[in-house]
Amino acid sequence: MKIIIAKKAGFCFGVKRAVDIAFQLAREKRKGVYTLGPIIHNPQVVERLKEKGIVPIEDIKTKKNVRALIIRTHGIPLHLSKEISYMGCEIIDATCPFVKKAQYYAKLLKEEGYQVVILGEKNHPEVKGLMSYANDDVIVIDSKTPLPKLKSRVGIVVQTTQSLEALKKVLSDTLEHANEIKVYNTICNSTALRLKETEKMARKVDVMLVVGGKNSANTTQLTRLCKSLSVPTYHIETSSEIKEEWVKNAKKLGITAGASTPEWIIKEVEKRIRDIGG
Template sequence: MIKIADKSGFCFGVKRAISLAEKTANLHKKVYTLGPVIHNPQEVERLNDKGIKTLKDPKSVKDGIIILRTHGIPLQLHNELEKKKSIEIIDATCPFVKRAQDIVKELSGKDDAIIIVGEKVHPEVAALVSYGSGKCIVVENIKKAQKLKVKGSLSIVSQTTQTPENFDSIVKCLKKRYKIKVFNTICKATFDRQKSAEKLAKTVDMMIVIGGKNSGNTTRLAQICSTRTKTYHIETADDLKKAWFKSSNSIGLTAGASTPYWIIKQVRGRIEEICSDGKKILKKAKSKEKK
């Protein structure tokens, strides 16, 4: 039996970015995304086949259309791109990420230090920090929060994909020592996928989590599921191994917010094939035993 988590696969922001990229590529020739538009190598390759190229360095193109990805880009880079007359920008930054950027921008004009709860190396956090006019401090976890030393009061904003648990524990910790203002900018799509995956993982023999190995939210889904049941994180149907299915009767599927439906469908189809092959082999073995 295969069950798919109620909330899995593409979120609103990713659907919007892909749709913007495809519509643009239908009308124009030179279409680029600054870095992979989403963290899914197979979907990026599909878009590449449609003529949407991934740029590492915006200086490498003289003209054309550059699509900004869902995580957003640093403000300075955005401003530099805006100045180039031969380049058109289509901003596919997710509106939820944009909201967090706008909050940081507004806070940058106030006295409070701005605490960003998030992963320092994540592009979304790098972009958020760029809106804070040098006033942002990134706090990744409770240990860092305990060691924090700043003067005055704090405003706290979150990377959209943080877990509510991490955000709440940091807020609680800082509240004991500082006067704080809290801006909860966590996106519900991530939270919903995590809760839905965890709920399903409790009821099945095995979970298959589908999504890019470079996708933070997919990796987190795999971590959550692995605390409940046997879990494998795969990118495509080709990664599935027959041996995994020998002693599993119920299989749960979930996918990160950057995993397209066509990959989920392929994985499901391949699992059905593997399981029906297994049943046929078992049937043959039993009929031999009878003879």
């Protein structure tokens, strides 16, 4: 069996940066440092950090002696960051610079008087953060939902993990409503490249393994993509989930991984496949 591992599998730039910041603080053995929510959508990495003393908390008010909070790649709403600072807690900002850019554009569109439309998942933390930078009449949409009534001047920003196809669709729908449209394409290249490479790979192999947190949106997106190409696809978090019957008859097997999957987990998956006979 031939095993092909995607070149873009695993940590993207923003996740690597955030995880490095967290592990660096763990090495410094600073007391009272927490992450606001899990640092990334990967339970194994979160567990390793916990062992080193950096624990996720959901709400700063429920915990005493929080001296510093690491903000994850998705960023946080503006009011929350003001609240945290007001409570005297240090903010260690690991928001991905690409997400920061989207936040900046949402604010800019608001200041320029556009009705801000965010293409993204309403309940995703990144989108919740973006919303806080826009005006109160901000609208969050996905490419499948029909657009509500819009004002005549519309400004669009995009959740970094959305696809270009979704943006094109929303843009063409918006043309039916607005006289003036300003678009900031804030889609992260890393996601698009990973999807493209995965699609190419899935067309060539007999079985695809997609490695990453079950709670990771971009890993789920990779799984959906592979399944849509009718290649047998399995979404796993770790090598222990692999069943021999999934892979033993494959001549070519592809491994891809979400942006929050560390290299050591991908290596373990590869080793397990080799042990089975790859």
